[in-house]
Amino acid sequence: MWSFILKRLAQGVITVWFIATATFFAMHNVPGDPLLNDRAMTAAIRANVEAKYGLDKPISEQYVIYLGNLVRGDFGISFTQENREVNDIIREHFPVSATLGILAVLFAAAGGVLWGALTALYRNRMPDYLIMFFVILGISVPSFVIAAVSQLTLVGVNSALGSTLLPVAGWGTLSHMLLPALVLGLGTMAYLTRLMRSSMLEVIGSDYVRTAKAKGLPAARIFTKHQLRNAILPVITVLGPSIAAITTGGFVVELVFAIPGLGRYFVQAVQQLDYTVIMGTTVFYGAFLVFMVIVVDVLYGFIDPRVRMQ
Amino acid sequence: MTQAAELLTVENLNVEFDTYGGVVQAVRGVDFSVAAGETLAIVGESGCGKSVTVQSMMGLIPMPPGRITQGSARLRGQEILGRSRLQGREIRGAQIGMIFQDPMTALNPTMTIGDQIAEPLQVHRGLSRAEAAREAIRLLEVTRIPEAATRAKQYPFEFSGGMLQRAMIAMAIACKPEILIADEPTTALDVTIQAQILDLLQELQRETGMAIILITHDLGVVARMANSVAVMYAGKVVERGSVDDIFYRSAHPYTLGLKAAMPSNDPTREQSLQPIEGSPPDLFSPPPGCGYAPRCPHAMKVCQQQQPLETALSSAETGRPHGSRCWLHDADSPFKPAELHFIESGGEAEKGAIL
Numbered sequence: 044m045w046s047f048i049l050k051r052l053a054q055g056v057i058t059v060w061f062i063a064t065a066t067f068f069a070m071h072n073v074p075g076d077p078l079l080n081d082r083a084m085t086a087a088i089r090a091n092v093e094a095k096y097g098l099d100k101p102i103s104e105q106y107v108i109y110l111g112n113l114v115r116g117d118f119g120i121s122f123t124q125e126n127r128e129v130n131d132i133i134r135e136h137f138p139v140s141a142t143l144g145i146l147a148v149l150f151a152a153a154g155g156v157l158w159g160a161l162t163a164l165y166r167n168r169m170p171d172y173l174i175m176f177f178v179i180l181g182i183s184v185p186s187f188v189i190a191a192v193s194q195l196t197l198v199g200v201n202s203a204l205g206s207t208l209l210p211v212a213g214w215g216t217l218s219h220m221l222l223p224a225l226v227l228g229l230g231t232m233a234y235l236t237r238l239m240r241s242s243m244l245e246v247i248g249s250d251y252v253r254t255a256k257a258k259g260l261p262a263a264r265i266f267t268k269h270q271l272r273n274a275i276l277p278v279i280t281v282l283g284p285s286i287a288a289i290t291t292g293g294f295v296v297e298l299v300f301a302i303p304g305l306g307r308y309f310v311q312a313v314q315q316l317d318y319t320v321i322m323g324t325t326v327f328y329g330a331f332l333v334f335m336v337i338v339v340d341v342l343y344g345f346i347d348p349r350v351r352m353q
Numbered sequence: 354m355t356q357a358a359e360l361l362t363v364e365n366l367n368v369e370f371d372t373y374g375g376v377v378q379a380v381r382g383v384d385f386s387v388a389a390g391e392t393l394a395i396v397g398e399s400g401c402g403k404s405v406t407v408q409s410m411m412g413l414i415p416m417p418p419g420r421i422t423q424g425s426a427r428l429r430g431q432e433i434l435g436r437s438r439l440q441g442r443e444i445r446g447a448q449i450g451m452i453f454q455d456p457m458t459a460l461n462p463t464m465t466i467g468d469q470i471a472e473p474l475q476v477h478r479g480l481s482r483a484e485a486a487r488e489a490i491r492l493l494e495v496t497r498i499p500e501a502a503t504r505a506k507q508y509p510f511e512f513s514g515g516m517l518q519r520a521m522i523a524m525a526i527a528c529k530p531e532i533l534i535a536d537e538p539t540t541a542l543d544v545t546i547q548a549q550i551l552d553l554l555q556e557l558q559r560e561t562g563m564a565i566i567l568i569t570h571d572l573g574v575v576a577r578m579a580n581s582v583a584v585m586y587a588g589k590v591v592e593r594g595s596v597d598d599i600f601y602r603s604a605h606p607y608t609l610g611l612k613a614a615m616p617s618n619d620p621t622r623e624q625s626l627q628p629i630e631g632s633p634p635d636l637f638s639p640p641p642g643c644g645y646a647p648r649c650p651h652a653m654k655v656c657q658q659q660q661p662l663e664t665a666l667s668s669a670e671t672g673r674p675h676g677s678r679c680w681l682h683d684a685d686s687p688f689k690p691a692e693l694h695f696i697e698s699g700g701e702a703e704k705g706a707i708l
């Protein structure tokens with residue numbers, strides 16, 4: 044098990060290095076440069092500023108310097124926000140995005156497993172049709188539409204009640220987090236529901252469930268001990284990529300709900316060609332996702348003994 | 354026909370399935386009985402309804418699409434068909450144990466072997482987890498699995514096929530059932546492992562006195578294991594009797610066909626393997642007459658038109674009833690019982706004489 048974890052971590056480091064390299068060269072190939080926006084830019088000032096940020100050096104040298112800083116955990120200083128370290132931006136705003144993301148993943152996973160199992164148990168009956176209707180809706184409607192519609196509905200509900208059931212936007216308490224997390228997780232929940240449904244149907248028809256019935260076990264025990272654990276395996280497999288989908292989807296939802304997450308900086312930095320912030324947020328997000336995928340793989344090992352043994 | 358000693362009696366069992374293509378009449382009036390401590394073999398080719406018969410009896414057929422339309426199955430005189438699910442559970446795993454064809458897929462891949470064997474003990478006998486785990490190890494020892502304590506903590510993928518079937522047997526006999534149903538228990542195993550598993554079943558039967566219902570298409574296994582035999586064809590039992598009646602005094606043309614189709618290593622028998630020509634009838638619309646008539650070398654006009662009833666044949670010293678569902682043996686048959694020996698030789702000349 045330990046060698047498995049170490050191997051996955053080593054692979055993760057290589058992946059992150061690849062992300063950093065690809066982003067670095069792609070970014071430098073975008074037309075324009077980060078200093079174009081400043082109006083009072085004379086040739087002399089420009090030379091000074093370029094020297095300060097090391098932009099006057101050849102790109103290969105910049106790459107080596109950058110990797111050196113990266114290994115030391117230093118993402119540098121933002122070009123557009125005076126004297127703000129990229130590390131500070133991440134430290135301040137990432138916890139907000141992470142909280143939202145994790146909450147959304149929990150919603151998606153719990154909901155997906157629950158609804159998926161229900162639809163399979165009630166296959167081709169009313170609960171199945173009803174849930175699958177909402178699943179199709181959840182998959183096809185983009186999250187910013189759902190976000191806006193849910194906000195509008197919430198405004199209506201709040202004014203009808205005369206008090207605030209849930210805040211419509213902002214950040215701070217758990218009540219602020221519930222709606223955005225639900226909206227953010229909805230698409231993934233719908234996808235996981237479909238996956239869980241087909242996986243559960245396969246398990247229900249499997250030989251070992253027939254064996255469990257032949258042993259005379261009560262239906263509840265067959266469900267918890269034999270069906271759920273086996274049906275959940277494919278869901279856990281896609282949980283890693285799902286976390287990626289939810290985190291990137293988070294940029295839009297953060298904007299709609301006015302949540303001070305990292306997503307805003309990520310998008311702004313690309314528009315302004317703020318090199319250090321682009322690199323910092325991309326590499327950080329990349330590393331975070333790679334780490335989450337590894338966590339999911341290890342988790343999988345605990346649930347499926349066949350993986351654990353290898 | 355029922356004897357006092359019968360443990361399980363199945364009468365006129367009918368099972369249908371709804372499919373997109375229509376209703377399949379998989380089992381069409383099956384009768385058989387098993388006495389305590391004896392082995393009944395149910396034989397027949399694929400799709401003849403052997404497995405559906407026992408699985409519907411055990412409540413393992415998903416309903417819908419499956420449906421038991423008629424019939425009864427009585428365990429010690431108590432009806433077990435159509436009981437509520439809760440009562441069905443008291444029988445499954447407790448009074449009737451069951452093992453299946455493919456042990457590789459019949460066990461839960463994410464649960465240890467020991468836990469899976471312990472489950473019926475916890476549910477039916479009310480043992481605690483620890484007691485059940487100890488009993489599971491003892492059962493693994495009973496089924497001759499070496500290092501049972503270590504093995505109990507392992508998962509199915511760490512076992513070989515033969516070992517898994519032993520574990521399945523341990524699970525099925527955990528609650529000391531009166532009947533063990535073995536649904537093609539050795540079909541998925543190597544020949545050498547087959548022999549070991551059959552030996553084990555016989556030993557366990559001697560020790561516990563349980564009855565075994567063995568479903569198979571292997572006549573070699575039947576000869577070795579069974580006391581009595583029911584031969585099934587197209588959802589019906591076409592011939593039943595003691596194992597000697599079936600092998601040495603075979604009456605039904607299908608039984609004879611099966612025997613002729615058996616490979617032999619007897620050098621005195623020069624004839625090669627003789628397949629039964631044709632294929633079984635479509636059970637979406639079963640024929641009005643005998644299902645075997647289109648393939649039967651001795652078929653008469655009546656065979657196409659009307660279902661033959663079971664005719665009791667003179668049973669030899671075994672004391673078990675010997676019956677055949679064939680018009681040749683009917684009271685109105687143009688042949689007297691003594692004249693029917695020709696069908697055993699299966700010659701072409703005689704066939705012409707009948708037609």
